Amino acid sequence: MTFQRLISLFFAMVLLAALPSTSVLTVVARSLSAGFWHGGVTALGIVTGDIVFILFAVYGLAILATKLVSVFVVIKCVGSAYLITLGVTLWRANATAIKINGVEKPSWISSFLTGLLITLGDQKAVLFYIGFLPAFVDLANLTVTDTGLIIAIAIGAVGGVKLAYAYMAGQAQRLLQRPKVHTLINRAAGSAMILTGSYLASTVVNSYFFR
DSSP states (O other), rough: HHHHHHHHHHHHHHHHSSSOOOHHHHHHHHHHHHHHHHHHHHHHHHHHHHHHHHHHHHHHHHHHHHHHHHHHHHHHHHHHHHHHHHHHHHHHHHOOOHHHHHHHOOHHHHOOOHHHHHHHTTHHHHHHHHHGGGGTTOOOOOOHHHHHHHHHIIIIIHHHHHHHHHHHHHHHHHHHHHHHHHHHHHHHHHHHEEEEEHHHHHHHHHHHHOO
């Protein structure tokens, strides 16, 4: 992986991790009810779940890339269409206020499992990473070092954003309830998805029509 691709992957993950979602609300709620460290442990659970999906996507598709080229191209097409659809949906979404309800003080294990299970319970996450990663990684020539770099970027980008939400939990409630801010975040993440999906589609077009 080149330095430019690493930077692009990092910022794409930061934008997507900043999108108001169940995981963000969970981190904020844990921080508001039990303090920053519980929010941090919940964020750790979320990142752990993302790492599981990344490993699944990376090694699962690496096999397809070397053995079943045609199937891999179909998956890339489906992934690009999925990302673009998500991006358009976010752009068209109406701004809504987000209410954060307090929860009872949890244990450390409970906080970790909450973040982990919320992530692993998202059935769309596997398809998302399958569509997302090929835009930045050549899966056919992936090395152990590349995999380590992807995981490190996920920890820094996703984990960093979730920790930032936890740290600013006292102010985040007012911020996320402002429709204009919610719309801005939605459109930033939507743009990232559309650009990633478009780039992925262009790699398929270039490989078949401009060889």
